[in-house]
Amino acid sequence: MSKNKKVITIVLAAVLLLSSSAAVAAEDINLKEAVKIMAAENRTLENARKDIENAEKDIELAVRSYFPSLDLQTSYTKLDEGQQSFDFETLSTVEGPDENYSTSLSLTQPIWLGGRASMQKEIASYSLEIARARYEQSLEDQIFSLIQAYYGVLQAQGMVEIRTEALDIVNEHLRIVKNNLDAGIAIRRDLLQSQIEQRNAEEELTAARNDLQIARRRLAQILTTDKSYNPSQPEISFDLNLEQQQLFQTAVRNEPQLMILELNKEIVKLNQKLEGQYYRPSVSLNGSYDWQGPEFMDQKSWSMTMGVSVPLYDGGKGGINAEKQENELEKIANNRQDLLENLDIEVENSILTVKETEEAMELEQLSLKNAAENLEIANKSYEAGVASNTDVIDAQSTYNQAQTSLLQAEYNYEIELFRTIYKSGRLKEYFKDVVENEK
Secondary structure, eight states, X not given: OOHHHHHHHHHHHHHHHHHHHHHTOOEEEOHHHHHHHHHHHOHHHHHHHHHHHXXXXXXXXXXXXXXXXXXXXXXXXXXXXXXXXXXXXXXXXEEOOSEEEEEEEEEEEEEEOTTHHHHHHHHHHHHHHHHHHHHHHHHHHHHHHHHHHHHHHHHXXXXXXXXXXXXXXXXXXXXXXXXXXXXXXXXXXXXXXXXXXXXHHHHHHHHHHHHHHHHHHHHHHHTTOSOOEEEOOOOOOOOOOOOHHHHHHHHHHHOXXXXXXXXXXXXXXXXXXXXXXXXXXXXXXXXXXXXXXXXXXXXXXXXXXXXXXXXXXXXXXXXXHHHHHHHHHHHHHHHHHHHHHHHHHHHHHHHHHHHHHHHHHHHHHHHHHHHHHHHHHHHHHHHHTSSOHHHHHHHHHHHHHHHHHHHHHHHHHHHHHHHHHHHTTOHHHHTHHHHGGGO
């Protein structure tokens, strides 16, 4: 291959590599932007909005119980032979037509349904409120899931930076070992140890990059997109009171499940009342216009009927259903008590975890400071010939572990702050400027 062809090949390869890198480049995004995208595009929230729309349609269906219904029926019958009939005028038997057309147009207008339609509308209204409460709950859940995924990417990015620095440190020490070996002041065992550490550092960096790729995919999945995002560090500005009783009361006020239980309680009471309406009569007006004869639309007739239906006996099903509704009320009361107790425990656990992670973060900051000093001392001691290569490798490992522990502690602390807000039902408030328009 000529020199010019080699140059062209290298240039083309570089262009393709740059194009490929640009195609997969991650977009910068902050947390509020991510929440806004999620609120608009997330499939779980879209399904919750569909449930609200269906609940609104159920109210409309209940209202339409009083709407009239109009039916058209027509049929054609072909007989083997016409029916025989006696003609009194001619005093003889005559054969009728062997075919018959029958057409009927009927209208049914409910007049009174025993109060059942209005109660069904009220039940549908409560169901709509339940659907809205479930949407609010889904919104809280999805925001917190997004926050976890968002911080998952941040932590994975931090790990890539730590592993990159670790590889740089190992490479620099390997350079020093090689120089010392050439100068005759190091042994080959030091070189082999450092080369092994280099390979380990390269493998850990590759694993960290793979973890970052998966973390970005998890974030994109929640955002319902195929884009790759590069999240920025959130600016935390919490107005957070960690007093147990006050936080618990806030959680009780904002807990959608408590509202759903109360709405279900009202629905059960209405169902009980509905069962008691069984023996009430229903009144409807029925009118029909009929055509019948050997020709289509032949002989005309019409009728108007006022119908009253009074149920007399249902086989005892009403009483059994009433007992079932009582059991449902007891279940709701039990579920409410369990929910309150669990909520109190979760709030307390969240407060304790925030304090615990804050203390852990402070300790890890001190540990990292000590590990950095220890690594610096080990490097200088090795160069001076008063420390072994193993001492440097151990110091490097301790420093890397301290970096990793501090990274995890810092992000765990911020996630636990968000979890405390989540448990008190206030995530929507924190992001209200980006989620209110997506309901």
